[in-house]
Amino acid sequence: MSYNNLLVEVEDRVVFLTINRPRALNALNDQTFEELRHFFSTGYRECGDFHGVLLTGAGDRAFVAGADIKEFLDVAEQGNGEQLSRRGQEVFFLIERFHRPVIALVNGFALGGGCELAMACHLRVATENASFGQPEVNLGIIPGYGGTQRLNQYIGKGKTMELILTGDRIGAEEAHRLGLVNYTLPRDEAREKALELLRVIGSKGPVAVAQSIRLVNAYYGGDEGFHAESAAFGETAKTEDFREGASAFIEKRIANFRGK
Numbered sequence: 001m002s003y004n005n006l007l008v009e010v011e012d013r014v015v016f017l018t019i020n021r022p023r024a025l026n027a028l029n030d031q032t033f034e035e036l037r038h039f040f041s042t043g044y045r046e047c048g049d050f051h052g053v054l055l056t057g058a059g060d061r062a063f064v065a066g067a068d069i070k071e072f073l074d075v076a077e078q079g080n081g082e083q084l085s086r087r088g089q090e091v092f093f094l095i096e097r098f099h100r101p102v103i104a105l106v107n108g109f110a111l112g113g114g115c116e117l118a119m120a121c122h123l124r125v126a127t128e129n130a131s132f133g134q135p136e137v138n139l140g141i142i143p144g145y146g147g148t149q150r151l152n153q154y155i156g157k158g159k160t161m162e163l164i165l166t167g168d169r170i171g172a173e174e175a176h177r178l179g180l181v182n183y184t185l186p187r188d189e190a191r192e193k194a195l196e197l198l199r200v201i202g203s204k205g206p207v208a209v210a211q212s213i214r215l216v217n218a219y220y221g222g223d224e225g226f227h228a229e230s231a232a233f234g235e236t237a238k239t240e241d242f243r244e245g246a247s248a249f250i251e252k253r254i255a256n257f258r259g260k
């Protein structure tokens with residue numbers, strides 16, 4: 001199994017899955033999404049019998065800094081924002097519904113689609129330098145990979161509203177205090193903790209583990225909110241503000257939004 005943007009290594013029955021675009025802070029471009037889809041739908045079968053997956057980002061700055069904003073001008077051109085959002089949601093559902101535990105080792109920025117990816121994992125262990133946020137408003141759009149739904153599940157309505165409306169980032173300590181991450185630890189300890197969790201879960205009955213994942217997810221019900229999010233993302237992606245927000249990021253300047 002060979003991917004361009006994902007590294008897959010198996011050691012002691014743990015799959016180490018690393019998003020490997022460090023120069024773009026591991027931003028999720030189109031190809032990375034397709035590779036994640038491939039791994040979590042069929043590719044994992046080539047890894048033999050494993051306890052679980054440790055998902056992280058390459059380098060020491062970022063887990064994932066979001067969807068690849070440099071592909072956004074094409075999205076604005078093609079008007080396919082709703083499909084883009086749906087595709088990402090589908091890939092993240094594959095992770096959330098995976099039969100083995102997927103633990104995010106959040107080793108830096110987890111922003112936008114990166115925060116949404118971490119939230120789709122079953123557990124999150126953060127390093128002390130990690131930060132989290134849904135900065136889509138800065139680009140004139142909204143979260144589109146489940147952020148409006150899952151952030152509520154982890155931290156409740158008040159703080160979700162604040163983070164999504166302001167686009168502010170929070171540090172790893174606060175993310176821990178709010179319940180967004182399970183543990184915040186120094187770098188080496190964080191990795192050890194994630195591996196220990198995988199070892200512990202790996203010693204349990206695999207059928208019980210798979211059913212537990214399924215049932216904890218079932219508590220949160222249907223996909224209605226996710227569909228509404230995709231449709232709304234599609235609407236915001238048709239605005240001039242979206243084009244302006246993406247251009248401003250690429251040109252390294254402040255966006256000038258006009259509400260249309």
Ligand code: HXC
Nearest residue numbers: 024025027065066067068069070085111112113135144145
């Ligand atoms: C593409 C990105 C990127 C991204 C960073 N880079 N984030 N490229 N997409 N999301 C690139 C930068 O352009 C730059 O490349 C390099 O990575 C290093 O980033 P810098 O900005 O120079 O680093 P720094 O000043 O330290 O700032 C780090 C940062 C900032 C705070 C993380 O990069 C940032 O704000 N990134 C965008 C975060 C974001 O808005 N994420 C949400 C995206 S929307 P060059 O070539 O210039 O050196 C999203 C929506 C999902 O995820 C829903 C869709 C349906």
